[in-house]
Amino acid sequence: MAIIRERQAxxxxxxxxxxxxxxxxxxxxxxxxxxxxxxxxMSMDDIIDECKTxxxxxxxxxxxxxxxxIFLLGTHPEWQQKLREEVLRECGGTGxxxxxxxxxxxxxxxxxxxxxxxxxxxxxxxxxxxxxxxxLGGVKIPKGTITMIPTAMMHRDxxxxxxxxxxxxxxxFRNGVGRxxxxxxxILAFAIGPRSCIGQDFAMLEAKATLVVILRRFEFEIAPExxxxxxxxxxxxxKCGLPVLLKLLDQ
Numbered sequence: 013m014a015i016i017r018e019r020q021a022x023x024x025x026x027x028x029x030x031x032x033x034x035x036x037x038x039x040x041x042x043x044x045x046x047x048x049x050x051x052x053x054m055s056m057d058d059i060i061d062e063c064k065t066x067x068x069x070x071x072x073x074x075x076x077x078x079x080x081x082i083f084l085l086g087t088h089p090e091w092q093q094k095l096r097e098e099v100l101r102e103c104g105g106t107g108x109x110x111x112x113x114x115x116x117x118x119x120x121x122x123x124x125x126x127x128x129x130x131x132x133x134x135x136x137x138x139x140x141x142x143x144x145x146x147x148l149g150g151v152k153i154p155k156g157t158i159t160m161i162p163t164a165m166m167h168r169d170x171x172x173x174x175x176x177x178x179x180x181x182x183x184x185f186r187n188g189v190g191r192x193x194x195x196x197x198x199i200l201a202f203a204i205g206p207r208s209c210i211g212q213d214f215a216m217l218e219a220k221a222t223l224v225v226i227l228r229r230f231e232f233e234i235a236p237e238x239x240x241x242x243x244x245x246x247x248x249x250x251k252c253g254l255p256v257l258l259k260l261l262d263q
Contacts, residue, residue, distance in 0.1 A: 016056065034063055039141050068246065073134040074215045076247050078222055080123060080132035081255055084180050086234040087255060091182065093123050096227045115220045125181040126189060126220055129201035130173075131180060134247040135162035138203055163200045164248075171197050231259040 019029045019038055027147035029042075034151075041054050054062075087093040102117045103110060111254070138161040146153045153159065170177045171192045173184070190196040200208035226232070235255035243251040 013056070013060070016059070017066070031067055032060070037062060045116050050122055053199055068212055069209070070215075072247050076132075076134045076219055077128060077215070077219050079250065080248075081128045081223065082226075082232065082256060083221070083234060083250070083254055084128055084131070085124065086232050088180055091120075091124060091180075092227070092231070095124060095223070096231075099224050099227045103224050103228075110224060112217065115217060115224070116207050118224075119186075120182070121220050121223055122184040122216070125216060125223075126185045126192070126201075127180060127182040130167045130199060132242065132248055133163060133167065133201040135201070136169055136248050138200065140175065140207070141263070161200065164202060180200065229261055231261060232256050 015034065016038065019035060023029050023038070023042070029038040037054070037059050040103050041059065085095065098118055098120045103114045140159050140161065142155055142157050142159065145155050148159075166172070168177045172195055174193075185192045189199055192199065197204050202212040202215075232258070235257050238250075238255055239252040241251040242248055
């Protein structure tokens with residue numbers, strides 16, 4: 013609310029609301045209904061909720077994807093080295109600017125990120141409400157029922173992923189996401205269908221770019237004091253943090 017009040021004061025002085033998400037929403041809200049448009053203005057609570065949603069969905073989830081990717085690469089140094097070699101081959105060293113075309117060539121990095129999402133996806137359960145009477149797997153579900161989809165359990169289901177479902181094996185994604193398991197839609201980290209995550213491509217690009225920056229400069233391993241205790245607090249995160257030992261590579 014303090015930030016909103018500052019933006020409103022700036023707008024009164026003709027300085028505008030700002031060009032970030034909050035500023036764009038405030039500006040749109042002010043002009044809602046102008047010119048005869050039938051557009052309802054958002055309340056301040058609505059605007060705050062939208063900011064929370066964008067921050068949670070677009071920042072917190074990607075941050076924890078990277079957290080668990082670092083954990084898995086820190087405990088599987090052979091894969092860390094494979095990714096570093098791929099990064100240096102496709103993206104160059106520390107002085108080379110990053111480009112989207114180069115990031116799209118990082119096949120092994122993409123495989124590791126999807127395997128991370130499978131084992132430690134930030135969202136461990138998806139909620140959906142039926143909009144009409146539905147039958148699913150022989151079970152009748154009345155209209156308006158809230159259904160919970162336990163993605164964390166489904167991602168480790170041996171019937172779908174094989175006997176090694178509990179192991180870190182990025183190779184399972186070598187032929188693409190649709191062929192990684194017995195069902196083409198087995199990975200639900202970004203949901204699927206018309207309600208799938210709108211920011212999926214951006215999140216993957218952001219995660220790959222961050223890993224490139226880290227792998228170019230550092231070797232890393234998990235510190236001895238690390239305690240493996242994943243806990244859900246809106247998103248799946250390490251309860252005791254993730255202490256990491258970094259070794260600066262020769263530039």
